[in-house]
Amino acid sequence: MGRVRDRTRDCVSDDDLLPLNAVLPWSVPAPRAGRDWPLATDPGTARARWTALLAAREEDAREALFVPSRARTLHTAVAQLPGQSTGTGRLARESGPAPEPVRVAFGPYEERFLLPDHRLLDAPRPELWRVADASQLFLVHDPRAAGLTVTALLPFGAGAGSRVHPLFRRPGGREPNLAPGLLAHLADRYGRPVAPLDVLDWLLATARPAQRGREVRLPGTYEEWAAGAALGRGLREVALRGRGAHAGPRPRLPGGRRPWVREALDLAPRGALPALSYEPGDQALRVGAAGVLAPVAPAAWDAHSEGERVLSRWFRARVADPAAEGLAAIGPRAWPREWTSDLLALLTDLALHAERAAHCAEFAAEGEKKGDAIGGADLRAAGVLPVPAAARRPATVLETREEGPEGQFALL
Structure with missing residues (x-):
């Protein structure tokens, strides 16, 4: 009975196709600003909007500009976003300078400049900010998109129901967000070392849409694994636009x-x-x-x-x-x-992207015909599944000092 309960909880069958969260267990809903104006196409515009908000001295006028929601009003008290040094007092009495805009991803193809103030944003997902650095990559599953996307920037602009899977659970590229034991099992199967980035590249190349989100097939041979990871690396190079520790020079056309x-x-x-x-x-x-x-x-x-x-x-x-x-x-x-x-x-x-995605789709279709895969039964026998509940929750990260509402600090 224990095995049946584990499978039900993990939503992983014994077949060859795995749900994405069996490979990358920890994910959170995509960040949401909740209002358009904190996101701008250039940093000067973002600062000008902040200045205009604070120029409204009367509370009614400031509130109309702010565009309140159930999550945020001029009187909402929230902590700073991790890594940011913004105010934490009520916006109704804010008079300070604009926070320095940060570059974020906006959907699969664009970037924006965001005012990184927790008081302005309905659901910015602080747990993602806590692990964001040059070593981090975010895999985004948008149910409306044809494939997975990856970015070195915090991902905004994804559609409803989208989820973000960080590649690492801690800053500095520490503690891969992978099912515990998966890397070792793949290395034993292939007879070669397997890195977290290899897994991400394979997912970019081969993960396919399914009723339960995205499905993943892990190949049974190293030759197929290496070929797919190389194709996914090509997609990653385009998507990263030269940003982050895992990007080389920005790809160019001949x-x-x-x-x-x-x-x-x-x-x-x-x-x-x-x-x-x-x-x-x-x-x-x-x-x-x-x-x-x-x-x-x-x-x-x-x-x-x-x-x-x-x-x-x-x-x-x-x-x-x-x-x-x-x-x-x-x-x-x-x-x-x-x-x-x-x-x-x-x-x-x-x-x-179109050229490389077409090669990936052809490769994935050919791979599904081969039938040699590392499926749920294999991973369960190896002890990789079921994924421990702790692996689906964020790690405790204490690297940043985070000011709480109204200037308070947590006592640890």
């Missing part, structure tokens, strides 16, 4: 395929969204009345996220609605040159 600006973009951050069109013959992306970028791979133009073209979403985030009100309407007065550079980098990332 010289003749790199997009560049052929005709200058005549854009403003406020006004009508520019019309976008694509000419397949010239592989040219037309932006507005005059802007032209080329060559742009068809896959970059075709890329969609949440049912919308990625490029359309990118421009919509940077061209404010003239009728917009409140802090979210505050933005730069002119089109920053950095945004054009970011656009060219995005076009490259979309092209490279």
